[in-house]
Amino acid sequence: MMYPITFVSLGPGEAELITLKGLKTLQSADRIFYPATISKDGVQTSRALDILSELDIDANKLVPFHVPMSKDRSLAIDAYNAVSEEIKKQYKTGQRICVVAEGDSGFYSSIQYIFDNLSDSDFPVERIAGIPAFIASGALAKIHIVKQEEELNVVPGIISASDLKERIESGKVVVIMKVSQCAEAIKECICEKLDATYHYFENVGVDGKEYYTKNTSDILDRKIPYFSLMIIHK
Template sequence: MHAEKGRLYGVSLGPGDPGLVTLNALRVLEEADSVWFPATPGQGGGRSSIALDILRSCGIDERKCRGIELSMSSDRSHAEQAYARSWLLMQEELLEQKSVAVVTVGDAGMYSTVTPILEHAAAAGRPYRIVAGVPAFLAAGAAAGLPLAAHAERLTILARVGSVDEIDRVLDREKGTVVVMKLSTVRDQLVPWLEKRRPDFFYAEKIGMPGEFITSRVEELCARTIPYFSLLVCSRYGRVASSVEGKL
């Protein structure tokens, strides 16, 4: 895949390890006239961006990189305004027949920061392409040495659940493996729930990033803050914890 002039691209960066950026994604990023990345504003006027860190590791020219500042808040109004402002600037570039790439950590088709921009593009009748990538839960399964599903087994994915009761309901209903992404929404409920339910599970955070952590032991989670980039894998097949403990 090559970056075409006047085309918008939603580009997946994978979970954090630059080695998991696909060849297609890297080619588009190198050829694009501008690369837009999500960033979180920090105190004192600075900002942080895992996406920008990955772009730097891939050798992408930082002079063509533009930040979309998104606060980590359940109030989406500020994010929607930031996306709208950024889209107007991207649209100007596209009208000038420039190629524009918007990146996301993980895969652009799953709970992605790219989605609002693609929605703006669709509403404006502007064509775009999505460059697929490696989602964090698959990278976590690989890091743990665990196939998440086999044969006719079911795999259910949840994200940003409002309560551990939602996880309970799915585990009670589905005879398979359940992945829960972005666990920070239930960080205060997670350990008590694991202690009570005792599911076959493993927990992972910051997969492919500095500070990567994987465990299947509840006691190792008691002092952890449970960040945004975290996930839980629970299974009814009884192989998760034993597999993880054998690899760590």
């Protein structure tokens, strides 16, 4: 029996936030490919591996693929193409293959390049849903992200101050992923003292590293890291 190649969403960082379906799929897999990065001093880091380890997934199943952290996206694309070819080879041996992604694998996930490569090559693929970071952030802050007739806008970190101001003033709830990419635009809106609440988060779901504040002075003074997001309410 040939099983589909399954893309399993790990959730935002806390191991227990994976779905039961996702966990069972990982436990029954023969090979699990997970993303990792290599620092300049040669050290591998992977939030996905941290989650898999906490879930007690057999380490013998795990296969890292290294994604270059570079503004030159062609390097990352080459890495995704290379792991896609390796997955195809292992799939043809009859193994049950999983590819994992943090958050939800269909929500701003670079795993899409692997998914599309396999799908375009007529390999059977499926995806198991997970919890994206902004949903976990709402729970951490004890807020309703949207309610009643409110409209939600999700922005991938690339937005101007004028565009952001317009969305806030129109009454939309704005979720900003990768806050570091538009930190100056956010700070400009804060300094204009718009009628809004800025819920700021870092490393949601990562034990010992979570950070949340809605204090605008703290946000203005803070150095914004890569793993950050914001929810803005008018």
